[in-house]
Amino acid sequence: MTGIAGIARQVERRTGIKTTARDVENILSCLQRVSHFWEVVYLSQKPFNIVAETVGILINEGLLENREDGTIGLTQAGKELVEVYRIYPKRHYACPHCERRGLDLSEFNELIKRFEQETKDRPEAVIDYDQGYVTSKTVISRIAMMAERGDLEGKKLLVLGDDDLVSLAAGLSELPQEVVVLEIDDRIIDYINKKAVQLELPVKAYKYDFRQSLPGEFVRAFDTFTTDPPETIEALEVVMKRGLAGLKGEGCAGYFGITKAESSFVKWREFQKMLLNKFDVTITDIIEDFNQYVNWGYLLESIRDDYSFVQVKPKLNWYRSSMYRIETVSGFSGVDNEPQECELYLDNEALIYKPVSLTK
Amino acid sequence: MTGIAGIARQVERRTGIKTTARDVENILSCLQRVSHFWEVVYLSQKPFNIVAETVGILINEGLLENREDGTIGLTQAGKELVEVYRIYPKRHYACPHCERRGLDLSEFNELIKRFEQETKDRPEAVIDYDQGYVTSKTVISRIAMMAERGDLEGKKLLVLGDDDLVSLAAGLSELPQEVVVLEIDDRIIDYINKKAVQLELPVKAYKYDFRQSLPGEFVRAFDTFTTDPPETIEALEVVMKRGLAGLKGEGCAGYFGITKAESSFVKWREFQKMLLNKFDVTITDIIEDFNQYVNWGYLLESIRDDYSFVQVKPKLNWYRSSMYRIETVSGFSGVDNEPQECELYLDNEALIYKPVSLTK
Numbered sequence: 001m002t003g004i005a006g007i008a009r010q011v012e013r014r015t016g017i018k019t020t021a022r023d024v025e026n027i028l029s030c031l032q033r034v035s036h037f038w039e040v041v042y043l044s045q046k047p048f049n050i051v052a053e054t055v056g057i058l059i060n061e062g063l064l065e066n067r068e069d070g071t072i073g074l075t076q077a078g079k080e081l082v083e084v085y086r087i088y089p090k091r092h093y094a095c096p097h098c099e100r101r102g103l104d105l106s107e108f109n110e111l112i113k114r115f116e117q118e119t120k121d122r123p124e125a126v127i128d129y130d131q132g133y134v135t136s137k138t139v140i141s142r143i144a145m146m147a148e149r150g151d152l153e154g155k156k157l158l159v160l161g162d163d164d165l166v167s168l169a170a171g172l173s174e175l176p177q178e179v180v181v182l183e184i185d186d187r188i189i190d191y192i193n194k195k196a197v198q199l200e201l202p203v204k205a206y207k208y209d210f211r212q213s214l215p216g217e218f219v220r221a222f223d224t225f226t227t228d229p230p231e232t233i234e235a236l237e238v239v240m241k242r243g244l245a246g247l248k249g250e251g252c253a254g255y256f257g258i259t260k261a262e263s264s265f266v267k268w269r270e271f272q273k274m275l276l277n278k279f280d281v282t283i284t285d286i287i288e289d290f291n292q293y294v295n296w297g298y299l300l301e302s303i304r305d306d307y308s309f310v311q312v313k314p315k316l317n318w319y320r321s322s323m324y325r326i327e328t329v330s331g332f333s334g335v336d337n338e339p340q341e342c343e344l345y346l347d348n349e350a351l352i353y354k355p356v357s358l359t360k
Numbered sequence: 361m362t363g364i365a366g367i368a369r370q371v372e373r374r375t376g377i378k379t380t381a382r383d384v385e386n387i388l389s390c391l392q393r394v395s396h397f398w399e400v401v402y403l404s405q406k407p408f409n410i411v412a413e414t415v416g417i418l419i420n421e422g423l424l425e426n427r428e429d430g431t432i433g434l435t436q437a438g439k440e441l442v443e444v445y446r447i448y449p450k451r452h453y454a455c456p457h458c459e460r461r462g463l464d465l466s467e468f469n470e471l472i473k474r475f476e477q478e479t480k481d482r483p484e485a486v487i488d489y490d491q492g493y494v495t496s497k498t499v500i501s502r503i504a505m506m507a508e509r510g511d512l513e514g515k516k517l518l519v520l521g522d523d524d525l526v527s528l529a530a531g532l533s534e535l536p537q538e539v540v541v542l543e544i545d546d547r548i549i550d551y552i553n554k555k556a557v558q559l560e561l562p563v564k565a566y567k568y569d570f571r572q573s574l575p576g577e578f579v580r581a582f583d584t585f586t587t588d589p590p591e592t593i594e595a596l597e598v599v600m601k602r603g604l605a606g607l608k609g610e611g612c613a614g615y616f617g618i619t620k621a622e623s624s625f626v627k628w629r630e631f632q633k634m635l636l637n638k639f640d641v642t643i644t645d646i647i648e649d650f651n652q653y654v655n656w657g658y659l660l661e662s663i664r665d666d667y668s669f670v671q672v673k674p675k676l677n678w679y680r681s682s683m684y685r686i687e688t689v690s691g692f693s694g695v696d697n698e699p700q701e702c703e704l705y706l707d708n709e710a711l712i713y714k715p716v717s718l719t720k
Contacts, residue, residue, distance in 0.1 A: 147453075285648060
C-alpha cells in the first residue's frame with residue numbers, strides 16, 4: 001500500500017506544485033464527506049491540479065472508485081487507509097447567515113434586488129479574459145465591507161476589471177462620490193457606460209490593459225481600489241502596481257480576491273512577500289470564501305480532459321476566493337508606473353494548465 | 361480651525377505613533393455614531409492611545425464636548441467640521457449570528473454550556489501577566505475553526521499561555537489526541553491540571569516562561585499551536601518562535617489574535633514581514649473581531665488617568681482581536697530555539713503606556 005507521503009511525492013512530480021502529506025490527508029478527509037470532485041476542490045481548499053492528481057492516483061491505487069454516475073468514493077482499501085492514518089471526515093461550519101463573510105446584509109436587501117434587476121442583461125463570461133463573475137450577494141458584501149471600513153462613502157473608487165459589475169452596485173448604493181472602471185473587454189465597458197447613463201450613476205468605464213502604465217489622470221486619484229486579479233505571480237504584481245498607483249496616498253485601501261483553487265499556499269506566501277516587501281502595505285484582512293463565483297459556461301472545455309471525474313458539471317458554486325484587504329500606511333509614497341509585459345493566466349496552478357503528459 | 365491633517369500631526373507628536381489624516385477622519389466618523397470612549401476605540405479599530413489623544417485634542421479645540429455623564433459628543437463646531445470634510449457616521453454590519461467569525465456554532469451548543477459550567481471557578485485575570493480572557497463563544501469558535509481546518513481532530517495541540525482555558529475546551533470537545541499547555545502563572549497551571557484530572561481530559565499544563573528555550577520534549581512535537589501573545593514586536597517574535605519550534609514540520613498551523621487597540625497597522629506590517637521573511641510561513645486568514653475579551657477588573661487602574669473620558673467603565677466587550685492563522689509550507693524546517701530576553705508588555709502602543717508628559 002502506498003503511504004500518504006508517497007502519494008504526495010507522486011502528486012508533486014506530476015503537477016510541479018509543492019505537495020505535502022497534509023495536503024493529501026486533507027483531500028482524504030473531504031472524500032469522507034462529499035462524493036463530487038468539485039466539492040472536494042471546494043472543501044479541501046487545495047489547488048485544482050493537486051486535487052485532480054491526488055484523486056487520479058487514489059483511483060489507480062484502488063483506494064478510491066470512480067462510479068458510473070460521475071461520483072467518487074473510498075473503496076474498502078481506502079477506508080482502511082484513512083483508519084490507519086486516523087484521517088477523519090472533513091468538518092464544515094460556515095455561518096449560514098453571512099456565508100462566512102461576517103457581514104449582515106439586511107440593510108442591503110433592496111440594493112441586492114435592484115442590482116439583480118438592473119443587470120439581468122449582463123454580458124456572459126468569456127474565456128478570452130479569464131472571466132467568471134461573482135454572486136450578487138458577493139458583490140453587495142464587497143459594497144458593505146468597503147462602506148463599513150470607511151473606504152466607500154464620499155470616496156473615489158477605482159475598479160480594475162469589472163465583469164463582476166461592482167461599479168454599478170457601488171453606483172446604485174449612492175455611497176461613492178465617483179467610480180472609475182478600467183477594463184479590457186469592450187462588451188463590459190459599453191454595458192457599464194450604457195447602464196450608468198441610463199441610471200444616472202457617477203460611474204465611468206474606460207478601455208485599459210493593465211500591462212500599460214496607469215493613465216496620468218488616474219494616478220494618485222482614488223481612495224480605494226478593488227479588483228479580481230488573474231493569479232499568476234506576474235499578473236498579481238502588475239495588478240497590485242496599478243491599483244496602488246491609483247491611490248492618493250497613506251491610509252487608502254485595496255480589495256481583491258485570491259483563490260486556493262488556483263494558488264497554493266507557496267504562491268500565497270510569495271505574493272504576501274511581494275505585498276509587504278515590494279509595496280510596503282499592510283494586510284488587514286483575509287476572509288475565506290468571501291467571493292463566490294457563479295459557475296461559468298466554458299469551464300469543462302477549458303480544462304484537462306484526461307480524468308472523467310473532472311469532466312463533470314459542478315453543482316455548487318465551488319470556485320471561491322479569500323477577500324484580501326490591504327492598507328497603505330503612514331509614509332506611503334506610491335509605486336512605479338511603468339508598462340510591464342507579463343503572462344496573465346497560465347502557470348502550473350491555473351485551472352487551464354494541462355500537464356506535460358497531455359500536451360505532448 | 362485646526363484641520364484634520366493638523367490634528368493628525370499633533371496626535372503623532374503626542375503618542376509617538378504614526379497617525380494619518382484618515383485615522384482622525386475614522387475617529388470622527390465613529391463619534392457620529394457612538395458616545396462612549398471605549399465604543400470609539402472598538403469601532404475605529406485604532407490604537408487606544410491614538411483615540412485618546414485625538415479625543416483629547418478635539419475637546420481642547422472645542423470640536424467635541426465631554427459631558428458630565430462621561431459621554432462625549434460633537435459640538436456645533438465639530439458638526440461643521442465633519443460636514444466640511446464630508447465625514448459620515450460610521451457604518452457597522454457585523455453578522456449577528458456569528459459575530460463576524462464566519463462560523464456556525466450550532467453543533468457546539470452543548471460544548472459551550474459544558475465549558476461554562478466546568479470553568480465557573482476559573483482564576484481571575486491579573487495584571488502581572490497582562491491577562492484578560494475571551495468569551496466562551498470565542499473559545500469555542502477557536503475550537504470550531506481548528507477542527508474545520510483539520511488542525512485539531514486526532515492532532516497534538518500546543519497552547520502557549522492559557523488564561524483563556526482553550527486547552528480545557530479542546531479537551532472537552534474530545535477532538536485532539538493530546539493538549540499541552542505552557543504557562544507562566546501557577547494559578548492557571550494548577551487550575552488546568554486539576555480540572556484535567558477531574559474530567560479525565562488528555563490535557564497537561566507545565567510551567568514555562570517563553571523567554572526560555574522550548575523544552576526538548578516539545579520541539580517538533582505538535583501539529584498546531586495557539587496563543588494570545590503580548591503585542592510588543594519583541595514579544596511577538598519570541599512567541600512565534602516558540603510556537604513554530606513546537607510544530608512537527610510542513611503543513612502545520614498556528615493560531616493567534618492580534619489587536620488593533622494595541623497595535624497600529626505600522627506594527628502589523630512589521631509583524632507580517634517577520635512572519636514571512638524570518639519565519640517563512642504563509643498567512644492564511646485574518647478575521648476581524650474574532651476574539652472578544654471579557655472586560656477585566658484592573659483596566660482603569662492600569663492605564664493613563666489624565667483624561668476623564670478614558671476613566672469610564674466600558675460597557676461592551678470593546679477589546680477584540682483579529683484571528684490570524686498561519687501555515688508552514690513545503691520545506692519548512694523549524695526555527696532557532698535559543699533563550700531570548702525581551703520587553704513583553706510595554707511599547708508606546710500598549711494600553712498601559714503612559715505619555716512622557718505624565719510620567720515626568
